[in-house]
Amino acid sequence: AMCFPRHFRVGECDGVCIMACAVAMGISETTFSNARRDVTGDRARHAGRSKVRQGRRSKEDECLDAWIRLQREGMEGDKQTGRRWYYGKLSEKELWKRYSADRDRAQQPLVGTAKKLWKLWKSHAEILERPPCGQDACNFCSANLSQRDKLTGLENDPVARARIAELDAEKTAHTKFNNAERENYTDAVALAEHRPHEMTCLTIDAPTRHQFDLPSQARSQRDKAKKLDPQNRWQSKVEGVLDAGVGMMAYVARSCIGGGPNLVCTVLMLALFCHHKLGRVLGHVLHLQLDNTTSENKCVCVIGLLGLLVHRGHFLQCRIFFLHVGHTYNDLDQTFSPLITEMLQKAMPTISALLTYLLTKLAVQRVREVRDLPHLWDFDGLLLKHIDLKGGFAHARAHARLRLRAH
Template sequence: MMQATSEQHDEYAAAISSQIKPHKGPSKPRMFKRSIKILPSKAEVRYLPPGHMRDYWLQMNVLRDGQPPISFAQFWRVWSSEFTHLKFRQESQHAQCNECIRHKMLIKEFSSHLLARREQVRLYTEHLKAQYVDRRCYWASRGLSRMKNGAHICVIIDSMDQGKTSIPRSDLTRAKDLSTLQKPKCHLTAVIVHGWFIMMCLSDADLPKNSSVMIEIMCHVLSRLQQQSCCLAQHHLHIQCDNTPREMKNNPFMKWMAAMTGQGVLRECSLQQLRSGHSHEDIDQVFGGLATFLASKGRQAQTPDDLMAVIQNFLQDYKRPYEAGRVVLKLDGARDWCLGDRMLKCCCLIVYACGH
């Protein structure tokens, strides 16, 4: 090709360029939905549990005792025009509530029995009201803790899915030869002390995840509160946790709470759990953001220290205006908290060590 010459005009490139549409700028917001005018809403987007608009229409008609029912067309028209900030979440992979699934299946099966279907909708609505009342108890204590009025401290504690914290993370682990190897999975426990700080504790895979570890973490939380000039003896400690019996919903943790109250470290202490299947709260939202951050920024984390660095970077930019403190710790071990007098003595020594 010594005598090859370049073409001055490429007809194929010109034809492709002519088919590309020019950029017209940002799209305008939608004003109509099937001839229904959408009113502008400045409210924050709120996400509802996975479901359908028809479920809420049935519940609303059940609550209208003695009044004529509202047609679905009118309900859809008002929803589409004035409640555009309400969105339905996608189906989740987590286990759902047993009662919710049972009521939904019965409502579907009773499609030709109006009275039985109406009764099942009423029972399902009462169940949703009951779990909402449980959440309001937690929200009330959370609001009191954020006010810092000197009487209440609300703490929520939970552990992240171990599949998100497996190590080592590298491009080499994607190879076919290494795909069958079992990776060690670190344990990550997060504590949100509302109005004070967020603390995350990372431990190795061989450290037991039991009540002794949770008691150790809570003792460290109380010590940090004392360092921030918080008089624990004048506060009521509200602890919100998951309903897993092996971690906090057991006798060792209850005896620790009794020891803290009996020795005068805390004025009062209470332990609360939401219903099974309805236990997801704001701490699970933190875990969701951290999982996304680990998937993008933690691809080369090969040791627990590398994971701690990624978690620290995540917490620095995480927006929680009420909790200004950010703490990331490595939990190397935990005491074997006994159920007798040794446990009471250890509780007093650890908590009072910071003050004296």
């Protein structure tokens, strides 16, 4: 057998390979190449194959990157220099779902993969993902949906099928519980509309923070004033009150005058004053529907104010009602959603322009009052020194309702 010892070396680089062996045996390079033609065929060499593969990757990257740049058209940020853009926080699955929907609407085939799109999305350092500053989603619904998605496609497995049935039963019971709580609210609204002497129902809620920061411009504009978006702007909060059977009130509070329970209590009293000024009788029971937040609504100050209203004889009973976290959607949210969407397409330079816009757009909701609050009443200083919490409060469900009766 013809072979080489281990100490044999060819060339200056000390390389030992089958090509060097063939040359040492007297076989020409052409003969050696022809002998391997059945293996290589018409394929290009390694450099050529890499070039083709790189070109294919670049084509997919260009398509995905163009889609990402297109998404920036509707984002908040400095569109003049393109240095900073703000967008809601997305998961890899949500991003791919949005991309797939856009391609389907354009009747174009999908290009690339979810991982490649996610990698390119993260490589755009100018896009700053901002998590939502509104209320959290329902923890039960999120966990139930996550576990249900993991079992998709395993319906033929008896164990998985039993688990799916268990999750569906838990979801049905959860939905039934939330629907029962919502029926309590709708019944109070109906009673306040048809029997105002028995019930007065107020719903107080506010949109998500930063939605009404001024000055603001339409997102579609491309001028230098767009540089205002990433800057610190005049922060304002719009607190809406829906009085069942009467109409809607909106109050604009600047961040410099404060917020929290003082804002909620101030708005509540102003809404009751407006209710009385319009000639509407106060009912025996006040039903107060609030957002399920601890810092502003589920606090001693709000409860103390309702106790004061009962103590002074304005109502025989006051009820605070909180829907379950993640299921607090109400009529005010339904009003604010199109209001904010249309506002993003308009220029809003001053507080006067914002008040005029609210008066115009809320006319269909029978708006009764739109005011810019110059200050807030200090209910914390007024009430907290007279409240003793040693006994606590008696209530059936902390997130559902708390009643105060006159004795």
